[in-house]
Amino acid sequence: MSQLPEQSSRTSVPTSADVARAAGVSRATVSYVLNDNTSVRISDATRRRVREAASGLGYVPHAAARSLRAGHSRMVLLPAAHLPAAPLQQRFFTDLQSDLRRLDYTVVQYGSDGLEADEAVRAWAELRPVAVVAPSGVRLTPRGIALLTRSGAKAVITLGPQPVEGAHALVLDQRQVGGSAVCHLLARGRRRIGVVMPREAGLAPFSEPRLAGALDAAEASATGARVRPLPLRYDEASAGELAARWRTLGLDSVFAYDDEYAMLLMRALQDAGVEVPAEAAVVGAGDLMLGRLLRPRLSSVRMELATAQPPAEMIDRLVTNHCGAPERHDLLRATTVARESS
Amino acid sequence: MSQLPEQSSRTSVPTSADVARAAGVSRATVSYVLNDNTSVRISDATRRRVREAASGLGYVPHAAARSLRAGHSRMVLLPAAHLPAAPLQQRFFTDLQSDLRRLDYTVVQYGSDGLEADEAVRAWAELRPVAVVAPSGVRLTPRGIALLTRSGAKAVITLGPQPVEGAHALVLDQRQVGGSAVCHLLARGRRRIGVVMPREAGLAPFSEPRLAGALDAAEASATGARVRPLPLRYDEASAGELAARWRTLGLDSVFAYDDEYAMLLMRALQDAGVEVPAEAAVVGAGDLMLGRLLRPRLSSVRMELATAQPPAEMIDRLVTNHCGAPERHDLLRATTVARESS
DNA sequence: TTGAAAGCGGTACCAA
DNA sequence: TTGGTACCGCTTTCAA
Numbered sequence: 001m002s003q004l005p006e007q008s009s010r011t012s013v014p015t016s017a018d019v020a021r022a023a024g025v026s027r028a029t030v031s032y033v034l035n036d037n038t039s040v041r042i043s044d045a046t047r048r049r050v051r052e053a054a055s056g057l058g059y060v061p062h063a064a065a066r067s068l069r070a071g072h073s074r075m076v077l078l079p080a081a082h083l084p085a086a087p088l089q090q091r092f093f094t095d096l097q098s099d100l101r102r103l104d105y106t107v108v109q110y111g112s113d114g115l116e117a118d119e120a121v122r123a124w125a126e127l128r129p130v131a132v133v134a135p136s137g138v139r140l141t142p143r144g145i146a147l148l149t150r151s152g153a154k155a156v157i158t159l160g161p162q163p164v165e166g167a168h169a170l171v172l173d174q175r176q177v178g179g180s181a182v183c184h185l186l187a188r189g190r191r192r193i194g195v196v197m198p199r200e201a202g203l204a205p206f207s208e209p210r211l212a213g214a215l216d217a218a219e220a221s222a223t224g225a226r227v228r229p230l231p232l233r234y235d236e237a238s239a240g241e242l243a244a245r246w247r248t249l250g251l252d253s254v255f256a257y258d259d260e261y262a263m264l265l266m267r268a269l270q271d272a273g274v275e276v277p278a279e280a281a282v283v284g285a286g287d288l289m290l291g292r293l294l295r296p297r298l299s300s301v302r303m304e305l306a307t308a309q310p311p312a313e314m315i316d317r318l319v320t321n322h323c324g325a326p327e328r329h330d331l332l333r334a335t336t337v338a339r340e341s342s
Numbered sequence: 343m344s345q346l347p348e349q350s351s352r353t354s355v356p357t358s359a360d361v362a363r364a365a366g367v368s369r370a371t372v373s374y375v376l377n378d379n380t381s382v383r384i385s386d387a388t389r390r391r392v393r394e395a396a397s398g399l400g401y402v403p404h405a406a407a408r409s410l411r412a413g414h415s416r417m418v419l420l421p422a423a424h425l426p427a428a429p430l431q432q433r434f435f436t437d438l439q440s441d442l443r444r445l446d447y448t449v450v451q452y453g454s455d456g457l458e459a460d461e462a463v464r465a466w467a468e469l470r471p472v473a474v475v476a477p478s479g480v481r482l483t484p485r486g487i488a489l490l491t492r493s494g495a496k497a498v499i500t501l502g503p504q505p506v507e508g509a510h511a512l513v514l515d516q517r518q519v520g521g522s523a524v525c526h527l528l529a530r531g532r533r534r535i536g537v538v539m540p541r542e543a544g545l546a547p548f549s550e551p552r553l554a555g556a557l558d559a560a561e562a563s564a565t566g567a568r569v570r571p572l573p574l575r576y577d578e579a580s581a582g583e584l585a586a587r588w589r590t591l592g593l594d595s596v597f598a599y600d601d602e603y604a605m606l607l608m609r610a611l612q613d614a615g616v617e618v619p620a621e622a623a624v625v626g627a628g629d630l631m632l633g634r635l636l637r638p639r640l641s642s643v644r645m646e647l648a649t650a651q652p653p654a655e656m657i658d659r660l661v662t663n664h665c666g667a668p669e670r671h672d673l674l675r676a677t678t679v680a681r682e683s684s
Numbered sequence: 685t686t687g688a689a690a691g692c693g694g695t696a697c698c699a700a
Numbered sequence: 701t702t703g704g705t706a707c708c709g710c711t712t713t714c715a716a
Contacts, residue, residue: 013470013492013493013494014492015708015709015710016709016710016711017709017710025686025687026686026687026688027687027688027709027710027711028686028687028688028689028711028712029685029686029687030710031710031711031712032686032711032712035711037711037712039712040685040686040712041685042685042686043685043686046685046686058488058489058492060464060467060468060489060493061468061709061710062410062468062470062708062709062710063406063468063469063470064405064406064407064409064410064415064469064470064708064709064710065406065410065692065708065709065710065711066709066710066711067406067692067710068404068406068407068410068691068692068693068694068708068709068710069691069692069709069710069711069712070692070710070711071692073406080451094453094455097453097455098453098455101453101454101455101457106452106465107452107453108450108451108452109422109450109451109452109453110448110449110450110451111436111439111440111443111449111451112443113436113439113440113443115443122402123448125402126402126403126404126405127405127406128355128404128405128406146400147400147402150355150356150400151355151402152355234631235631236634236635260631260632263632263635264631264635267635289576289577289602289606290602290605290632292578293578293605293606293609357692357693357694358693358694358695359693359694367702367703368702368703368704369693369694369695369703369704370695370696370697370702370703370704370705371701371702371703372694373694373695373696374695374696374702377695379695379696381696382696382701382702383701383702384701384702385701385702388701388702403693403694404692404693404694406692406693406694407692407693407694407695407708408693408694408695409694409708410692410693410694410707410708410709410710411693411694411695411696411707411708412694412695412708413708
């Protein structure tokens with residue numbers, strides 16, 4: 001076991017050569033045993049010796065060396081945008097992560113704050129991921145996609161409100177959210193509908209399609225309903241200001257972007273003496289628990305992900321088949337939950 | 343440029359050898375130029391040729407090969423716990439990430455859902471990170487720490503309510519939160535204090551120290567105040583049940599774990615006809631915007647991170663100096679913001 | 685059943 | 701100023 005000239009043993013990281021030496025076999029044999037290679041027969045005695053030597057030394061294979069040799073990795077890269085991630089995307093990524101792991105992929109989130117778009121893509125490409133799933137908020141240009149592809153990425157997939165040229169797309173079409181809210185308000189007899197547009201940076205990719213969906217729904221209804229955007233910051237002053245001039249706006253209802261903005265605005269309206277829902281029907285989005293705690297209880301657009309094929313399986317398929325044409329899947333289903341505020 | 347026998351050119355990933363061939367130089371020269379190696383003089387003409395060849399081919403160096411050769415990487419691993427991350431930790435990691443990038447580290451979040459504790463650690467070790475920062479929620483045992491260290495990690499750091507044997511610790515001592523809330527309530531003359539204990543899995547590492555801090559504060563005050571834990575699920579039924587028997591509990595106030603539980607409970611109390619704050623003073627934690635929108639406005643424990651040395655610099659220091667003794671730093675500062683609910 | 689050796693893509697030493 | 705080359709740790713073919 002502990003021969004004298006056991007060179008660096010405890011001090012540095014053991015390699016497969018160290019294991020081989022300790023077990024009295026060659027590095028090849030170590031590799032065969034530890035990877036359960038079936039195309040070669042190793043005696044049980046040798047197997048055991050190798051296994052014991054490995055665990056005795058605390059041997060852990062070197063992922064970089066392995067994938068260098070293999071010529072590919074099973075790494076799926078999720079570039080993390082450090083904008084406030086929507087809860088829906090949060091859940092999506094959590095699920096994706098464990099599903100991918102089950103398919104034996106290594107999932108790595110790579111944050112690239114403070115890097116220019118193409119610098120960031122270069123940094124990702126250096127890791128040679130086999131697939132990249134980019135949430136909205138990371139700027140992925142067609143050039144970036146090309147670079148990733150040339151670096152060996154078999155699948156580049158965007159997740160978000162709109163697809164990007166050249167990549168597969170899992171589309172969360174936010175227009176449906178605005179559309180659902182407006183349909184609900186129309187059904188309740190409302191015809192002059194405000195749509196809150198957050199002033200906060202980074203929300204435009206969500207808020208603008210929601211507004212577009214609201215406009216489309218009003219148009220399509222042929223009720224003559226009017227939709228009007230209402231810029232709002234997420235603070236009490238801004239909400240108070242909007243509430244103070246509510247009656248001059250000539251509106252009878254508002255789709256408030258999401259539940260948090262809805263709560264902010266509803267509070268301000270109530271404080272200004274505007275009655276909800278009589279003078280102003282309010283609809284949020286996200287169906288947070290907190291909306292049910294308000295009085296009146298907040299109506300809200302519930303969003304769900306409808307996936308014909310689980311995204312992880314889609315990625316696996318794209319990676320193994322490496323088919324060419326970008327696929328596009330619509331994932332978002334929006335339904336409005338009617339409560340007391342509308 | 344485009345000679346006929348340019349073998350696999352467009353189809354496969356270009357290597358430094360491809361760049362060398364295209365520029366008519368050796369691989370060594372390519373390496374010197376692209377890494378701006380100063381210990382060697384390369385003519386400007388050659389420099390330009392290499393640069394052009396590299397960008398022409400869309401060459402991106404292979405991170406695995408580089409770090410294999412170098413014998414180390416500058417990768418900092420953040421094992422992601424997929425519990426609902428506290429907003430405070432969220433911010434912490436966002437900042438840490440960009441600070442580390444500025445120090446030229448590669449920050450990688452590695453999710454290990456559904457892996458046993460030591461399997462997960464092994465998976466991290468395969469990546470040979472130079473440092474590991476583990477948030478609470480990932481189970482890091484002393485054995486795991488030893489494995490990471492032997493795999494070349496120069497610094498293993500835990501972030502969370504309590505330190506772990508053998509690792510450096512950035513401690514967010516949750517006892518301060520409970521302590522601050524109780525001191526506030528005592529100052530307001532309250533003596534029989536409930537402390538909400540979420541039933542949700544995974545919150546115990548936070549809720550238990552908060553309770554302990556509350557108990558300590560009551561004890562230390564020598565006012566004879568009593569503290570009593572109140573289990574609560576995050577749903578309306580559970581809150582309603584607790585509110586219904588509020589008057590039988592003989593309590594005059596409650597520290598509700600955080601703002602969300604506080605809001606849930608306060609709503610239930612009000613619906614049950616219990617007056618807030620007269621019959622029940624309520625204090626939350628987190629100082630969310632939503633608390634200011636409630637009526638009465640919610641008092642809340644505000645938490646801030648006080649960092650003598652920015653964590654990224656601490657990591658950099660530990661990585662370069664590789665000193666032995668585990669360091670421990672208390673980061674959390676808790677102060678209660680008094681509003682109308684207490 | 686096992687071992688020797690080539691090679692994945694870069695880097696850095698030594699020689700030219 | 702540049703090129704040849706050994707080597708990082710691992711896998712895999714080919715021989716023994």
